[in-house]
Amino acid sequence: xxxxxxxxxxxxxxxxxxxxxxxxxxxxxxxxxxxxxxxxxxxxxxxxxxxxxxxxxxxxxxxxxxxxxxxxxxxxxxxxxxxxxxxxxxxxxxxxxxxxxxxxxxxxxxxxxxxxxxxxxxxxxxxxxxxxxxxxxxxxxxxxxxxxxxxxxxxxxxxxxxxxxxxxxxxxxxxxxxxxxxxxxxxxxxxxxxxxxxxxxxxxxxxxxxxxxxxxxxxxxxxxxxxxxxxxxxxxxxxxxxxxxxxxxxxxxxxxxxxxxxxxxxxxxxxxxxxxxxxxxxxxxxxxxxxxxxxxxxxxxxxxxxxxxxxxxxxxxxx
Numbered sequence: 001x002x003x004x005x006x007x008x009x010x011x012x013x014x015x016x017x018x019x020x021x022x023x024x025x026x027x028x029x030x031x032x033x034x035x036x037x038x039x040x041x042x043x044x045x046x047x048x049x050x051x052x053x054x055x056x057x058x059x060x061x062x063x064x065x066x067x068x069x070x071x072x073x074x075x076x077x078x079x080x081x082x083x084x085x086x087x088x089x090x091x092x093x094x095x096x097x098x099x100x101x102x103x104x105x106x107x108x109x110x111x112x113x114x115x116x117x118x119x120x121x122x123x124x125x126x127x128x129x130x131x132x133x134x135x136x137x138x139x140x141x142x143x144x145x146x147x148x149x150x151x152x153x154x155x156x157x158x159x160x161x162x163x164x165x166x167x168x169x170x171x172x173x174x175x176x177x178x179x180x181x182x183x184x185x186x187x188x189x190x191x192x193x194x195x196x197x198x199x200x201x202x203x204x205x206x207x208x209x210x211x212x213x214x215x216x217x218x219x220x221x222x223x224x225x226x227x228x229x230x231x232x233x234x235x236x237x238x239x240x241x242x243x244x245x246x247x248x249x250x251x252x253x254x255x256x257x258x259x260x261x262x263x264x265x266x267x268x269x270x271x272x273x274x275x276x277x278x279x280x281x282x283x284x285x286x287x288x289x290x291x292x293x294x295x296x297x298x299x300x301x302x303x304x305x306x307x308x309x310x311x312x313x314x315x316x317x318x319x
Contacts, residue, residue, distance in 0.1 A: 019256070021253045021257045021262070024250070024252050024253040025249065025250065025253040025262055025265040025268075027249050028249040029266065029268035029269045029271075029272055030272050031245055031246035032242050033272035034242060034272075034276065035237075035241070036104075036269070038238060039100065039101050039104050039238070040104050042234050043101070044105070045225070045230070045231055046231055046235075047218050048098055048099075048102040048105065048218075049211060049214045050215060050218060050224075050225050051238065052094070052101055053208055053211040053214075053215045054235050054239070055097065055243055056093055056097070056204050056243060057208040058235060058236075058243075059204050059208075059240070059243035059244045060201065060205040062239060062240065063197065063201050063204065067195075067198060067200070068201075070195035070197045070198040070201075071198045071202065073195075074192075074194035074195055077193065078192065081192045084192075085202055086210075087187065088184060088187060088188055088191065089206035089207040090207065090210050092181065092184035092185075092188065092207070092247075093204060094211050095180050096177050096180050096184065099174065099177035100177050102170075103170040103173040104170065106169045106173065107169075107170025107173075115174050115178060116174075116266060117151075117266070117270065118147075118178060119181065119182060120146075120260075120263035120266060120303075121143070122183075123182045123185050123259050124143075124260060125182070126182045126186040126187075127186050127260050130183075130186050130190075131186060133260060135260060136260075138302050138303060139260055139261065139264075141302055142299045142300065142302035142303020143263075145296075145302060146267035146268075146295065146300055147267060147299070148299070149267065149271070149291075149292040149297075150267050150270050150271065150296060151292075152288050152291055152295060153270065153271060153274050153288060153292035153293065157291070157292075185259045185263065186259045188254060189258070196252055196255075197248075199251060200244070200247050200248055200251065204247075260303075261305075264299055264303040267299065271293050271296050
């Protein structure tokens, strides 16, 4: 394409953003960091299945109007891989998020953030099992560097604080949730070649529908959520930002650079959580924050950059 052709056919902002995997995955981490904070605040006010069911049900209703033409066009491909799509819906939508909210009722935020940093390891194991893909030396080094950065922030630069961490029921629940999400992250690479809006609309709708039996049981066994201002604002946030926007960004980012190279961005989630605590809870910026954040960024860069000796065809834009 000549310069005159490029000038007459400028790239739209949404189209440009949809092909920037590092920005997409950074926004994913930002939104999911907010979800962890909001989910912890909601513990005791909104039961976990209720929060997960309403989150994905509202996200499905939000995205369906713009996704419907794509869903209708892609339905033959979705139907041909219906079993896989249902598994992706259950693992990535129903199970992981419900177990995350359940875990936040039983564990401290520090434990959850530390455990979430292990997700790239689960992704690496599932990549080896399902795809036969091994971590490269650069990816392994990146995981170690970013994990060290997260530990620096969470432990305030004091490694002796590790000895004071006690694992409990919530930690075990969250570990299982991370194993499930690692499976989803890798298996999503086998999804049919459908539009990104078709994928998230189906998984949101199917994932929320799969929660209905558990939701009915929870309504019978636990107090019903109060329809007050804070709870409604919580539902609005989790339905739009860590659901609709984050999953669009995450699925596209994985599609562009693969699960192993995308996984280190999960280390950015607790970093954004620390920044939010400074901004909204009045905590002071300390030197260990700067050092830890620098280690995370270096680790993500090392692990996520494209190997020089690998020539890959340009990814197909399906978002």
